Amino acid sequence: MRANQCLTVFAAIAAIGSTAPLQARDRLSGEARLAKMIEGRTAGKPVDCVPITQIRSTEIIDHTAIxxxxxxxxxxxxxxSGANFLDDDDILVSEPYNGQACRIDIVRLIDRGSRMPSGSVGLNDFVPYPKPPKPPKAG
Structure with missing residues (x-):
């Protein structure tokens, strides 16, 4: 390898290495990510269960919530309970017994890379954040 090729390789490695801390620093905390997700919404009265047929998607919010x-x-x-086990790179596995996700359910977490169990958490109340109403059209 020529000297200027080596310099190019080292420069590329240095550039990659220098962006990693920036990416880690720019990543939102779980609380900040949740706040952004529900921004503009108002919390409703907590409920014990949510019918599975109504759930379109689930998302783990790192060390915070589902x-x-x-x-x-x-x-x-x-x-x-045990939200510190939540990792947004885990796969959520739930086994509803009555067609609902309920506050007494325990959901398992599977590591996406190894496919090994990485923990479990017990669900609590579900706090609804309804979609804000659309503003009326002018005119």
Whole structure:
């Protein structure tokens, strides 16, 4: 390898190495990510259960909560006991017994890379954050 090729390789490695701390620093905390997700919404009265048929998607928010998005746009936030086990790179495995996700359920976490169990958490109340109403059209 020529000297100027080596310099190019080292420069590329240095550039990659220098961006890693920036990416880690720019990543939002779990609380900040949750706040951004529910921004502009108002919390409703907590509920014990959410029917599985209404849930369109789920998202683990690192060390904070699980967000269940319903088909009507409502985001149900569950802050489980043991939230420190939540890793946004884990796969959430739930086994509802009555067609609902409920506050007494325990959900398992599977490491996405190794496919090994990485923990479990007990669900608490689901706090609904309905989609804000659309402003009336002018005219």
């Amino acid at each position: 967000a269940y998005t319903a088909s009507n746009g409502t985001i149900y936030v569950n802050r489980p």
